[in-house]
Amino acid sequence: MYVLARYGREDLALLYVGRTRRGSLVECVESVAPPVPREEKWVLIVSTLQGCPVRCRMCDAGGEYRGALTGEEILAQIEALIAGRYPDLKVPVPKFKIQFARMGEPALNPAVLQVLRQLPQKYDAPGLMPCLSTVLPRGCESFFAELGEIKNSLYTGGSFQLQFSLHTTDPDRRRELIPYPVLNFSDAARLGERFFQSGDRRLGLNFAAAQGCPIEPAVLADHFDPKIFAVKLTPLNPTGRSGHHQLSSRIDPRTGAGSEELVEGLRAAGYEVILSLGQPEEDAIGSNCGQYVSRFRHSQAMVQA
8 A cells, every 4th residue: 555645643543554566545644532542542544445325424434435445445544554564464553443433334244254264364363353243234134144253263252343323213313324325223133143252342222312312211222131231321422424414422522421311321231331432633733534534636627627
């Protein structure tokens, strides 16, 4: 991968726009989580598609969709980031997460499975933990079945993380936020129950909490077993598309204010709850999905004009 641009901060997040040998424009990120040093936790976030056909209302990755990346193109992002820090491709970091969560819905690209099979062989990384976030597209059940087989074979003992991006418990609002055919909660719960085995990490139910988008603990409890699923709450990021659709965060990104009653209700329903507040500076540097590629394409278009 040829790096076209780099932006950000060493002590927080560095964003890269690159071009693959095939000519695909990709976006990837390496980040840390202060005050935890990079030597203890290092996170890579890679793209799996060129753009995204799902077009979630809060995500800037849903611009021009140009198809799936190949397995080689996904691995090229990972290798470029690793080689920049560890030229011998040996990663001694105890918690080394690779998130398939940048641009693109990973379940729409079978090459992700190919990459997951290769990672343990390609890199000496004892702390490797892949993480896959999905909106659960309909018709991808075979993808998740094979993903489960890979997890059970190569990523045992809690070294794999699967997250369902739900965002609201209201079916109508969910269809508005995620305008793509997705599994309903009953089917999603059954998929998660088949995927989960004793010793695994709990599957995450992700909510980027927006005003006017209900998150009802009772609705979750009717479908998702707290012994199998945990809940992750984040503020809604201020992206171009969230602004266009007049979406605002229910949770203050600096203090977590606005989450107290929700966290209490979810815990009362039996759920482990993770309130994840990022660094506000990440919004300032445009570290949300697709923002940097969008800027790059726009700047190139202006130069050509």
